[in-house]
Amino acid sequence: MSSQVKYIFVTGGVSSSLGKGIIAASLAKLLQAQGYKTTIQKLDPYINVDPGTLNPYEHGECYVTNDGAETDLDLGHYERFLNVPTSQANNITTGRIYQSVISKERKGEYLGKTVQVIPHITDEIKQNIKFLSEQNKYDIIITEIGGTVGDIESLPYIEALRQLRWEMGEENLIVIHLTLIPYLSAAKELKTKPTQHSVKTLMESGVQADILVCRTEHELRQGIREKLARFCNVNSDCVIQSLDVNTIYDVPNYMYREGLDKVVLKKLKLEYSEPNLKSWNLFLERYKNPKGSVKIGLIGKYIELQDSYKSILESFIHAGAINEVGVEVVPVHSEHLNSGNVHEKLRFFDGVLVAPGFGERGVEGKIEAIKYVRLNRIPFFGICYGMQMAVIEYSRNVLNFSDANSTEVNPNTKYPVIDLMENQKNIINKGGTMRLGTWECSLKENSLCHSIYESNKINERHRHRYELNNKYLSKLQDNGLIASGINDETNLVEVVEIKDHPWFVGVQYHPEYQSTVSSPHPLFVSFIKAAIKNNI
Numbered sequence: 001m002s003s004q005v006k007y008i009f010v011t012g013g014v015s016s017s018l019g020k021g022i023i024a025a026s027l028a029k030l031l032q033a034q035g036y037k038t039t040i041q042k043l044d045p046y047i048n049v050d051p052g053t054l055n056p057y058e059h060g061e062c063y064v065t066n067d068g069a070e071t072d073l074d075l076g077h078y079e080r081f082l083n084v085p086t087s088q089a090n091n092i093t094t095g096r097i098y099q100s101v102i103s104k105e106r107k108g109e110y111l112g113k114t115v116q117v118i119p120h121i122t123d124e125i126k127q128n129i130k131f132l133s134e135q136n137k138y139d140i141i142i143t144e145i146g147g148t149v150g151d152i153e154s155l156p157y158i159e160a161l162r163q164l165r166w167e168m169g170e171e172n173l174i175v176i177h178l179t180l181i182p183y184l185s186a187a188k189e190l191k192t193k194p195t196q197h198s199v200k201t202l203m204e205s206g207v208q209a210d211i212l213v214c215r216t217e218h219e220l221r222q223g224i225r226e227k228l229a230r231f232c233n234v235n236s237d238c239v240i241q242s243l244d245v246n247t248i249y250d251v252p253n254y255m256y257r258e259g260l261d262k263v264v265l266k267k268l269k270l271e272y273s274e275p276n277l278k279s280w281n282l283f284l285e286r287y288k289n290p291k292g293s294v295k296i297g298l299i300g301k302y303i304e305l306q307d308s309y310k311s312i313l314e315s316f317i318h319a320g321a322i323n324e325v326g327v328e329v330v331p332v333h334s335e336h337l338n339s340g341n342v343h344e345k346l347r348f349f350d351g352v353l354v355a356p357g358f359g360e361r362g363v364e365g366k367i368e369a370i371k372y373v374r375l376n377r378i379p380f381f382g383i384c385y386g387m388q389m390a391v392i393e394y395s396r397n398v399l400n401f402s403d404a405n406s407t408e409v410n411p412n413t414k415y416p417v418i419d420l421m422e423n424q425k426n427i428i429n430k431g432g433t434m435r436l437g438t439w440e441c442s443l444k445e446n447s448l449c450h451s452i453y454e455s456n457k458i459n460e461r462h463r464h465r466y467e468l469n470n471k472y473l474s475k476l477q478d479n480g481l482i483a484s485g486i487n488d489e490t491n492l493v494e495v496v497e498i499k500d501h502p503w504f505v506g507v508q509y510h511p512e513y514q515s516t517v518s519s520p521h522p523l524f525v526s527f528i529k530a531a532i533k534n535n536i
């Protein structure tokens, strides 16, 4: 490992959901804005090998990287903040660690030895942590340990951290502890005790926090900061306040004002310079001062939880800012949509997006929504399952294939216009076996997509098992549904559109994974433009 690579670990205390991912991404942004090549890694303590087998209710969206890793949604934040792609190496789970150790054991790599949490599991964790620094691509690696200090399942990670700190030294590895300072309204007081305890719990594992980032709903007075510093063994300039802000995109500026980047670089003995946040702030200015607004209906079945469609919601923020409009995204539950209420539920929208998804639930509502926006010439954006539903809708209502469907929903349909991909037919295991990651797609000249991307070839990320059944392609095309994007190697249809519609695009891939603050995705940008037009 090159010795110059510096590590910043981020642990969490007192409560979950404090936003370690956002703090990590914001710090990374500030370091990147000073010229440091920075990446972030997430260590997840659960036993799933990856979050691909978890449903969005459990874990929010599953974020897919270029190399086809199904990862934690925090990696989406990292990419959106930094505009640097992540990979499988940026997300490790306990399941992955054990899987690797057990397969080594079976191969006989530890022959004669008892395989144990220490050293075998911790060595495997350390190896995975060091792997990123061996690539000689980064100056600083921020490693976020999921969960909360004191959890049984995160102990091996904390132990690996202790060992690494011992090996690398305090100048090369520092620890930021993100904690909560609760406010007792009856006593009108902020309380430091839970933080003292979580810092102590960390110390019981041999790890001293260097910096405390304190989530709080009220200003931390100097007295509280000093108290925290004294009881937790940190310098008083290392007690960083993190009040709630309006948007996650405010956090880098907030952390800058609090001096988080300054103390981090001081501890790591690296040079500090003023971060250049010009383009970031331009985005913020546009985002916060929209000149108009559009209303977008998001049709899906996981709408109760914000995190389920995280990347889509963020892509709308990026696309709205560059178009200088506010995008109000209104979730519509596909299960509650039918021909009787679709007009009432969708008529106020300037555009409608039908979300990705799996399984039977809510499918008919999605199809109903697509029929409505197609006939009423409302801009339509279908992503993955949303694109497949558009093909089904067109087959049923234009081609008159009355029971057309995906074999995912109805294996016995007479018209399987969406069918399992050939190379999926013999796959039994569910984990990591979909068509995943980046694949190339050729765009047809004179198509809407071609003019949006301004390119003949694009690369987009995927996560699906089913595809448009090419047996029906010529019938669909003869009747006006154009396949404007194709994967040349497999002939798989990647994009469909309708010519005489203001904006009707269905994509088999997930453009939302590639939209970032500095590079909003062209499809989202164009969709919002069409919605603005529709609104006038």
Ligand code: GLN
Residues within 6 Å of the ligand: 355, 356, 357, 358, 359, 383, 384, 385, 386, 408, 463, 464, 465, 466, 467
């Ligand atoms: N269920 C569909 C498939 O597997 C779509 C997946 C998705 O929307 N990500 O092909």
